[in-house]
Amino acid sequence: MEAVIAEAAAAPQGSRQANGAAAPAAAPTALATSKTLPHLPKREPVEVKFQDLAYTVSLGFRKGQKEIIRVNGRFCPSQLIAIMGPSGAGKSTLLDILSGYRISGVTGNVMVNGRPRNLDRFRRMSCYIQQDDRLHSLLTVQENMSLAAELKLTRAVPRAEHQAIIDEILNTLGLLDHRGTRTGQLSGGQKKRLSIALELINNPLLMFLDEPTTGLDSSSTSQCVNLLKLLAMQGRTIVCTIHQPSASLFDQFDHVYILARGSCLYQGSTKQLVPYLSTVGVPCPKYHNPADFVIELACGEHGEDKINTMVAGTDNGKSQRWFENQSEVVAERRKSEARRLSVELLPNMTELAEINTSMQAVSFGKQISVLLTRGYIKIKRDQTMTHMRLFVNVIVGLLLGILFWQAGDEGSRVLDNWNLLFTILIHHMMTTMMLTVLTFPTEMQILRKEHFNRWYSLKSYYMSINILELPVSIVCCTVFTVIVYLMSAQPLEWVRFGVFLGISILVVLVAQTVGLLVGALFSVVNGTFLAPTLSVPMMMFAGFGVSLKDMPDYLKWGPYVSYLRYGLEGYVGSIYGRNRTTLGCADQPGKDFSYCHYKYPTKFLKEISMDGEMYVMDLIILGVILLVLRLSVYPLLRWKLFAMR
Numbered sequence: 001m002e003a004v005i006a007e008a009a010a011a012p013q014g015s016r017q018a019n020g021a022a023a024p025a026a027a028p029t030a031l032a033t034s035k036t037l038p039h040l041p042k043r044e045p046v047e048v049k050f051q052d053l054a055y056t057v058s059l060g061f062r063k064g065q066k067e068i069i070r071v072n073g074r075f076c077p078s079q080l081i082a083i084m085g086p087s088g089a090g091k092s093t094l095l096d097i098l099s100g101y102r103i104s105g106v107t108g109n110v111m112v113n114g115r116p117r118n119l120d121r122f123r124r125m126s127c128y129i130q131q132d133d134r135l136h137s138l139l140t141v142q143e144n145m146s147l148a149a150e151l152k153l154t155r156a157v158p159r160a161e162h163q164a165i166i167d168e169i170l171n172t173l174g175l176l177d178h179r180g181t182r183t184g185q186l187s188g189g190q191k192k193r194l195s196i197a198l199e200l201i202n203n204p205l206l207m208f209l210d211e212p213t214t215g216l217d218s219s220s221t222s223q224c225v226n227l228l229k230l231l232a233m234q235g236r237t238i239v240c241t242i243h244q245p246s247a248s249l250f251d252q253f254d255h256v257y258i259l260a261r262g263s264c265l266y267q268g269s270t271k272q273l274v275p276y277l278s279t280v281g282v283p284c285p286k287y288h289n290p291a292d293f294v295i296e297l298a299c300g301e302h303g304e305d306k307i308n309t310m311v312a313g314t315d316n317g318k319s320q321r322w323f324e325n326q327s328e329v330v331a332e333r334r335k336s337e338a339r340r341l342s343v344e345l346l347p348n349m350t351e352l353a354e355i356n357t358s359m360q361a362v363s364f365g366k367q368i369s370v371l372l373t374r375g376y377i378k379i380k381r382d383q384t385m386t387h388m389r390l391f392v393n394v395i396v397g398l399l400l401g402i403l404f405w406q407a408g409d410e411g412s413r414v415l416d417n418w419n420l421l422f423t424i425l426i427h428h429m430m431t432t433m434m435l436t437v438l439t440f441p442t443e444m445q446i447l448r449k450e451h452f453n454r455w456y457s458l459k460s461y462y463m464s465i466n467i468l469e470l471p472v473s474i475v476c477c478t479v480f481t482v483i484v485y486l487m488s489a490q491p492l493e494w495v496r497f498g499v500f501l502g503i504s505i506l507v508v509l510v511a512q513t514v515g516l517l518v519g520a521l522f523s524v525v526n527g528t529f530l531a532p533t534l535s536v537p538m539m540m541f542a543g544f545g546v547s548l549k550d551m552p553d554y555l556k557w558g559p560y561v562s563y564l565r566y567g568l569e570g571y572v573g574s575i576y577g578r579n580r581t582t583l584g585c586a587d588q589p590g591k592d593f594s595y596c597h598y599k600y601p602t603k604f605l606k607e608i609s610m611d612g613e614m615y616v617m618d619l620i621i622l623g624v625i626l627l628v629l630r631l632s633v634y635p636l637l638r639w640k641l642f643a644m645r
């Protein structure tokens with residue numbers, strides 16, 4: 001099928017007339033004759049009309065507001081529509097608003113098939129593919145597709161048919177030969193096609209694509225646009241933003257919508273652009289690419305007044321004078337498409353989107369099971385989150401074991417052991433927290449895309465990441481603890497070891513949750529600065545440098561809010577509490593007296609103002625902190641997902 005697309009790309013794109021106007025583009029033969037994606041249910045085409053659609057942003061306190069765009073327009077089904085304009089014209093903003101991604105600050109009407117848009121229903125029939133490819137790089141093309149199919153296809157499509165659907169889509173998009181390739185190793189064009197393939201699984205009626213050709217070479221650009229054309233010819237409404245296309249590529253679009261400074265300069269058939277320019281008194285020079293010329297006009301290169309003339313000429317998008325004869329064209333196209341696919345297109349087909357009242361295609365349980373499978377594959381292959389994390393725990397464990405060799409049962413080395421306990425605490429906190437801060441913002445991007453396109457609910461996503469993190473954290477923590485505990489000769493009692501390990505796991509999980517909070521709210525750069533900085537007060541209040549009894553009165557609240565304090569107190573309790581017997585004191589080299597200050601553990605506990613019997617309470621409090629933090633990440637994530645919109 002790659003051949004088909006390549007063939008289509010090479011097919012005659014319509015000849016250009018002497019005045020630069022495009023002659024009717026010859027339909028790409030390969031596309032017109034190929035029978036593609038017949039498995040997909042045929043659904044009522046969608047027309048989107050928008051009136052007085054405006055988006056206003058606040059410029060900050062007492063700085064007033066700024067209107068970014070105010071436009072009108074109509075996008076018809078079975079058409080490939082290009083939104084064009086200079087940088088900053090408002091193309092992405094318009095796409096964000098029309099797709100329903102941006103909702104706050106938006107006024108005006110969006111009508112879908114003549115009825116006011118119901119955003120939930122609209123989202124069930126559309127998809128939005130943003131500019132950056134947000135894909136799971138560790139999964140192969142096939143795995144990405146299979147898991148997406150499980151999430152996006154309802155029970156009405158039997159599982160046995162999933163592979164046939166996937167094969168068809170991959171075949172159409174020229175990705176069949178790359179099905180075993182990991183996504184991270186695909187080229188830019190292949191990634192773009194995979195992004196489209198993933199959204200095609202549930203046959204959206206409307207597809208919004210933000211700059212799908214940016215970063216692609218001319219051949220990949222041509223393939224991508226041909227593919228979009230093919231999808232439009234199947235009855236979908238395909239709207240995409242594009243930067244200055246070549247003349248031949250421009251001809252591929254059925255309809256163009258030109259924006260400048262948030263207003264519409266032209267909307268109508270691609271072929272009517274040149275006549276329109278002549279009508280408004282800015283004729284396109286001979287042998288000039290109309291796409292280039294209109295962008296020059298939109299940039300104001302031919303005079304600022306021309307922009308106003310063009311906005312008036314199209315009545316800011318209200319005028320439909322330059323449209324193709326829509327009803328005839330669409331009806332004809334649908335008939336020929338029906339003939340081609342050997343199906344009967346009924347005038348009023350029931351839309352899947354209407355039948356399925358839930359936002360997601362599959363049940364909550366199914367979403368979790370698919371997300372767990374996907375997470376498991378990623379964990380198995382992840383070099384940083386799994387392999388390196390385990391390796392670092394082993395290496396640091398060994399280093400600490402060597403440095404604090406046999407310090408745990410030695411009365412003369414209690415202070416060394418105290419240092420070791422604090423170091424272990426910081427190790428658990430920093431490694432997990434920073435790893436999450438560095439990796440979660442990337443996950444957030446994927447979550448944003450998949451959640452908006454209704455792959456799964458936030459609830460199932462959040463539950464799955466909570467479950468997935470547990471085994472890795474527990475294994476890494478246990479390996480580290482066993483190494484350090486044995487090498488530093490801590491008391492060999494199951495209860496003490498159990499409490500020690502329990503405290504370690506809870507500290508790891510709390511630190512991870514703090515990382516999630518920071519990673520969800522801030523970028524990698526800000527998070528990398530904020531997370532360690534915010535951890536300093538936690539360390540300060542842990543009771544290590546300044547003992548709890550020496551804290552000034554006005555800071556006495558501090559240790560109560562520091563989870564590290566409960567961690568340290570729990571460690572000390574597990575090692576020196578539980579009525580630990582007198583410690584042995586070896587002769588100290590270089591000292592001529594045998595005074596051993598911390599021979600009695602109670603003496604040490606008294607000096608650091610910690611109660612050795614508080615470890616059960618510490619476990620409980622850490623558990624409560626973990627629960628509260630985990631529960632508060634969910635609404636924050638939710639807020640973050642919707643805040644940008």
Ligand SMILES: Nc1ncnc2c1ncn2[C@@H]1O[C@H](COP(=O)(O)OP(=O)(O)OP(=O)(O)O)[C@@H](O)[C@H]1O
Nearest residue numbers: 057058066068085086087088089090091092093094
């Ligand atoms: N929150 C905001 N505050 C102030 N200005 C904003 C805000 N959001 C968008 N803008 C402005 O709105 C204009 C349109 O932005 P948009 O990203 O839609 O442009 P674009 O046409 O897609 O540009 P490009 O092709 O470069 O991506 C820009 O001038 C941008 O600076």
